[in-house]
Amino acid sequence: MGTNLLHLSSPSLVFLIIAISGLFGHTTKAIPNFLDRECEPENKTSTNATYQANLNILLSLLASNSTAPNGFYNLSIGSEAPNIVYGLFLCRGDVRFDICQDCVAAARENLLKYCPKKKVGTAYYDECMLRFSNEYIFSTVTVDVGIALWDELSVPRNDFKQAVVETVNQTAAQAASGSAKKFATKEAKLTQINETLYTLAQCTPDLSSADCWNCLQICIPSLHMQNKGSRVLYPSCTVRFELYPFYFGSLTAPAPAPAFPPPPVAVHAPPPSRPTSGEQRISTALMAILVPITVSALLFTAFPPPS
Structure with a gap:
C-alpha cells in the first residue's frame, strides 16, 4: 500500500543507528561544587550498629528523593532513641532537578566517606546542602555552627x-x-x-x-x-x-x-x-x-x- 519498510540488514547501518541512539540517550552527571562539611568531634562518635544502619538507609532514601518538586525533602528512620536518625536536603532554589539530584548524591557519598560513625553531619555545596542528626531538626532553626x-x-x-x-x-x-x-x-x-x-x-x-x-x-x-x-x-x-x-x-x-x-x-x-x-x-x-x-x-x- 505504498509503505516503505526499512530492513536492517546492513551491519554498518545497524551500527550507525546504535551509535546515534547512544549519542542522544547519553547523559552526563553534573559535578557539584563542594564548599565544606561539618562532622561531630571525634569524641562524639556512635558505635550503635542499628543507628549506623538507619543512617545508611536514610542517606540512600534522601538521594532517591532528590527530584522533589521544591528541592527539599526530609525524613527520619527508626522509632526511638538512640536508634532514630533525622535527615534532610535542600537544593538551591534555582537549580534544575538533575543538578539537584547529582548534588545530593555527591553529598551523600561525601558524608558516608568523611563522617563515618558520626551522630551529626552536614555537607555544603554550591547547589545543595545535606545534613543528618540524631536529634530532631525539622522546622527548627539551627545556627550553632x-x-x-x-x-x-x-x-x-x-x-x-x-x-x-x-x-x-x-x-x-x-x-x-x-x-x-x-x-x-x-x-x-x-x-x-x-x-x-x-x-x-x-x-x-x-x-x-x-x-x-x-x-x-x-x-x-x-x-x-x-x-x-x-x-x-x-x-x-x-x-x-x-x-x-x-x-x-x-x-x-x-x-x-x-x-x-x-x-x-x-x-x-x-x-x-x-x-x-x-x-x-x-x-x-x-x-x-x-x-x-x-x-x-x-x-x-x-x-x-x-x-
Whole structure:
C-alpha cells in the first residue's frame, strides 16, 4: 500500500543507528561544587550498629528523593532513641532537578566517606546542602555552627556597603515572606562603580516565615560587606551576594512591602587572623560577643549622587 519498510540488514547501518541512539540517550552527571562539611568531634562518635544502619538507609532514601518538586525533602528512620536518625536536603532554589539530584548524591557519598560513625553531619555545596542528626531538626532553626566565604578583593566604599546591606535585607525579607520555597534573588544596579549586585537568600522550607527571617538576620552580620562577594551558610539558611550572576536568571519578581521591615544590621569587624583562603568558621557564640560591641545603626538609603 505504498509503505516503505526499512530492513536492517546492513551491519554498518545497524551500527550507525546504535551509535546515534547512544549519542542522544547519553547523559552526563553534573559535578557539584563542594564548599565544606561539618562532622561531630571525634569524641562524639556512635558505635550503635542499628543507628549506623538507619543512617545508611536514610542517606540512600534522601538521594532517591532528590527530584522533589521544591528541592527539599526530609525524613527520619527508626522509632526511638538512640536508634532514630533525622535527615534532610535542600537544593538551591534555582537549580534544575538533575543538578539537584547529582548534588545530593555527591553529598551523600561525601558524608558516608568523611563522617563515618558520626551522630551529626552536614555537607555544603554550591547547589545543595545535606545534613543528618540524631536529634530532631525539622522546622527548627539551627545556627550553632556555620561557615563564611568571601572574595579576597574589596570595594572600600561606604556607599557599596550600604547598598549591600539594603539589598541583602530586602532579599531576606522576600525569601521569608514569599514563596513556599523560602527562596529569593534580587539585583541592584550600582551606578557609582558601574556594576550589578546579585543577592540570594534561602531557608529550609519547613521553617515558618518568622523563623526564616530570624535565621537570615543571624547570617547577615557575618557577611564581609566590603568585599566583592561573600556568603554565609548555616544548616537552616544561607545568604550570599556577588558582583556577577551566580544563579540561573532573575527568578523573583519585585518584592511587595516586606512583612519583616529590615532593622539596622550589626556589622562586625573581620576576625583578628583573617584566613587567606577566604573561608571562616563562624558560630553564634562568637557573634554574641562581637555584635553588641561593634553594632552600628545603618540608614537604608539610596546611593548619594556622585561627587
